[in-house]
């Protein structure tokens with residue numbers, strides 16, 4: 001088995017999902033030799049055929065380029081990923097899912113399984129990297145699990161390297177991050193992690209203890225969620241008083257202590273990160289004896305905000321039974337096919353409960369949406385979606401919706417009512433076209 005003493009690192013990434021596949025491809029792009037492993041054989045088969053299992057802008061070209069260059073490989077098991085082509089992985093990145101449990105805690109069973117697999121397949125010093133989002137002190141559990149299964153007492157270190165990429169801009173975010181957080185427990189682990197990120201010129205490295213790094217991720221996501229819920233609460237006050245949340249957000253955001261990001265009012269956040277990380281952070285806090293009430297409020301504001309469309313629909317259309325509602329956009333955010341915890345799911349469920357007839361359309365996530373949202377008509381495009389609708393609701397602000405021919409859309413609907421849940425359109429322009437137009441927190 002070859003040993004690697006040069007700047008290139010042999011890496012195994014376990015979990016080839018939104019984070020693992022992007023991380024693996026980008027680490028290969030940085031020059032490392034990477035094997036991406038997934039327990040889903042269909043995913044690996046697709047990747048081996050050059051087909052991307054997820055929709056992510058720019059991913060396919062990075063994957064193909066690095067496969068062609070011999071830096072990126074795929075495997076079905078941790079064993080095959082750690083020992084590939086006669087080489088041994090020096091670092092194993094864990095990028096499996098950490099979904100929420102009923103009580104809000106993170107389900108870490110996939111992390112445990114991978115830790116056991118890594119322990120039984122180590123043949124030399126190995127650095128295990130937590131890439132998945134995990135509660136603080138998960139490193140202790142990984143350490144214990146590996147020790148329990150490490151019959152040859154091989155040396156290892158557990159490090160934390162939380163990922164901050166956003167779906168839709170994941171490749172760019174990985175390669176040009178605001179910062180790279182490295183939680184390390186030994187100089188040897190720190191040296192290897194620095195070697196891995198060395199080719200990422202200009203990236204600010206934040207080197208901390210493992211626990212601090214774990215906490216940085218949960219604290220960051222919870223803070224961003226707080227910002228969103230804060231501006232959504234402000235939007236509600238704007239609606240009740242006639243102020244304009246866009247002007248308020250601009251006036252706030254130009255203050256450098258506040259900053260303009262994440263001050264866009266809308267119908268709330270969803271996705272695989274913010275809702276579950278907020279819950280997990282609240283759960284963790286209560287486990288250590290602190291009632292982090294603020295996080296509970298952030299969640300409650302978000303749950304209320306997701307129902308903004310339902311409330312406005314009832315105000316506008318009275319009884320929803322038998323009314324046709326067009327939902328434009330179903331993914332939890334634009335430029336992704338990800339439907340996990342998308343606000344559209346809760347909105348559709350509430351509208352169906354009230355007897356509304358739903359027509360839905362999403363440019364990319366439609367096939368995933370069909371598996372989750374039942375009992376609605378999935379349209380061929382936005383215009384088909386709007387046909388005969390009593391009201392058109394914009395749920396996800398896809399770029400293509402910004403460019404819709406509004407006159408054509410108007411000619412297709414039953415009533416010219418538009419509820420813009422993402423403040424995508426200009427209110428004055430929409431009204432001049434003939435829409436009865438309402439948006440979040442804007443008069």
Ligand SMILES: NC(=O)c1ccc[n+]([C@@H]2O[C@H](COP(=O)([O-])OP(=O)(O)OC[C@H]3O[C@@H](n4cnc5c(N)ncnc54)[C@H](O)[C@@H]3O)[C@@H](O)[C@H]2O)c1
Pocket residue numbers: 014015016017018019020037038039040043095096097098110113114131132133134163164165166167272273
């Ligand atoms: N999606 C994001 O935008 C994002 C951003 C930052 C961090 N994260 C965090 O990264 C982690 C992964 O998220 P994701 O969105 O990539 O999830 P994902 O569901 O897209 O990917 C997880 C992959 O792990 C595979 N897997 C599960 N158990 C396995 C095992 N034992 N061995 C091998 N493969 C296994 C699954 O088949 C799946 O392909 C989560 O902790 C998430 O919170 C996600």
